[in-house]
Amino acid sequence: MDFRSRRIEGLLGKSLDIVTYHEIASLEGNPDAAEAEDLDWKRQLLAQGPEGKEEFAKDIVSFANHLGGVILVGMADAKGIPSAVMDSDVSDAHKRHLEGVAATSTAPPVRIQLRSVHNPASPGQGFLIIAVPKSPQAPHAVTAPPVKETGQALRYPRRSGSRTRWLSESEVATAYYGRLAAVADRERRLEEIERELLSSLPASNIPHLIVALTPEVPGDMLLSQESFARYRDHLRAWPTSLGADSEQHYRDVRIGSRRLVVVDGQEGGYVFQRGELHRDGSGAFAARIRFHERTQGISKYNSVGPGALVYWLLTGLHLLGVHSRDRAAAIGTAVIRASVVDAPHSHPRGPAQPAMSPMLPLRMEIMDPDGFSLGESERPCAYAVSQAVTFLDNLAEGGVGLVQAAALLADELVQAHGIPEVPSITGAGEIRVSGWGGGLPPEISRWAEQHNVPNSG
Structure with missing residues (x-):
């Protein structure tokens, strides 16, 4: 509970x-x-x-x-x-x-x-x-x-000692103000942890997925020599992607300012991911997305498949959800913001553009429901963003609820590229096997079977 x-x-x-x-x-x-x-x-x-x-x-x-x-x-x-x-x-x-x-x-x-x-x-x-x-x-x-007539037009009860009383109009107004202020605080917190993550990423000019999460009721992760040793052992055994086999774990787990940091991959390579897991249950995750360099006429661009986007989105959401609920003991719901960028500097809170070349625009691959490629989106999109609210339990338990949250976020991300929805998962929490194009990754298949996530063939 x-x-x-x-x-x-x-x-x-x-x-x-x-x-x-x-x-x-x-x-x-x-x-x-x-x-x-x-x-x-x-x-x-x-x-x-x-x-x-x-x-x-x-x-x-x-x-x-x-x-x-x-x-x-x-x-x-x-x-x-x-x-x-x-x-x-x-x-x-x-x-x-x-x-x-x-x-x-x-x-x-x-x-x-x-x-x-x-x-x-x-x-x-x-x-x-x-x-x-x-x-x-x-x-x-x-x-x-109301069963009985009452002089109270407002029906907002609140506990007072062992009894219940009705809030006055001023108290209701104050409570609403507090709710709005809390929303603004969460937005600022999301921006803060995004900015800190982006500033810590190695210089790159290739596509990234960025996911940031902050719980509506924050937690408080204990950081001490003993607790860090326990967290480190747990995170070193944590799979670097959803459903990964026993040999794919984070190579580096360290402590930072009021946070834990996990890193995998090579800073100069095409595979790299970083997670920052904050003491209050907030967290941010970045992963380089697999892409293909394409040529159309005399123009070159990078193409990302929606399956690769969903793969890392599921991975990041699960990592952040488990940390927030189980390590920081945050409760209830969480606000999530996900973004896809052609390079980290394209993010509104990203670092300065590095002196690297080539710098290619990003397009999203369009796939039909049967997984056949229909080419790429007509126009490139340097920065796409989506936001959602979900229960931490859904993310941490890693089943149908996780897929539903990922589908909501992923659909908004690809819509920025002119694509209605991702073909690989659904808002009902299903895996569309055919929608993964080159075949359902074995990691996703293994994870879906373990967590009773249905598939629609």
Whole structure:
């Protein structure tokens, strides 16, 4: 679960991911476990009918708009103190119902995480943990129709101690201002980590993919002698491309200013990639994209296939997602910006143009759905950019969600070259085998099989 609370974990003796039925039940009668601004006990939670849906929406929105919190279902309370174990429905069907209510009764939809803690003596019954992380999209509103008339025109609840109160108009306005300010901060952070990465790349006049990511709720990676040794060992065993075999690992892992740096390939060669993994969970990745030098009449240009673009985009997104979620402990969603340049200096935040030749324009290869080349885009494009928001879990887990995010970004990149979409992956999270042209790379095939990514032949 993304939500972490030292106070609640201290009460339970462990994290919400692994706490057992008996450990939760042992809090019965414990005044230290009384309801608070981060904890709510419920005997049962049906969220049925207008009143039930409104109440559930109010509960989760009040946590999301404040510090985050946990609803523990299956325990009665007396004046907020857990008083009697009353096993609740913890079935998958009930959890899907609650997720649906959360999605349709709040705006923007509040993200919740649910975990069933079964009673060993009664499967299907037990405690239901509903974790609500603090939301970077606050303020959230309750959109379920009000059951009772209220003088409050605005329906923005927030947790206040062990109770819920409605925000005033000034508080809502302040919260919206905070949301907009946070968006501006993330944009500045993206630009900052892009600029730092580009300035560290070796001089080059060949095509590059640049990917930058910043989480909406930052993390904090511990950097010490011990932790660096652990990170270094892990990254040295990390494949340099998605699905690569056991011999393809980053050759160089070093520490930088509030970041880890990974490098592979030769600075003067055609194969080179660099990742900068920041302490707050942000990160940037650059890779030289395989290209072919073409001639049309008396003009020369570099041609990049969409398959090569997708290959490195998947690789970079997975590397950055795993770092942000698992190493820096960032949570929730992340903002991603991807760009393709004919050379690093063509990027708006790139270095000065090096004195190197030849400097050739970049065109994207056009391929039909069956993988046959139809030539290159009519006009060269020196800089193409795309941006998206996705859940860190999608990138870190490396399956269908990763493909969906990559497809969204890749389609926007090739559209700058006049191509509607990449032929190799789809927005539904599928691999189009025929769309890879020269054949599906064995690394991608191996990875797709391991992560149950479907293919459409």
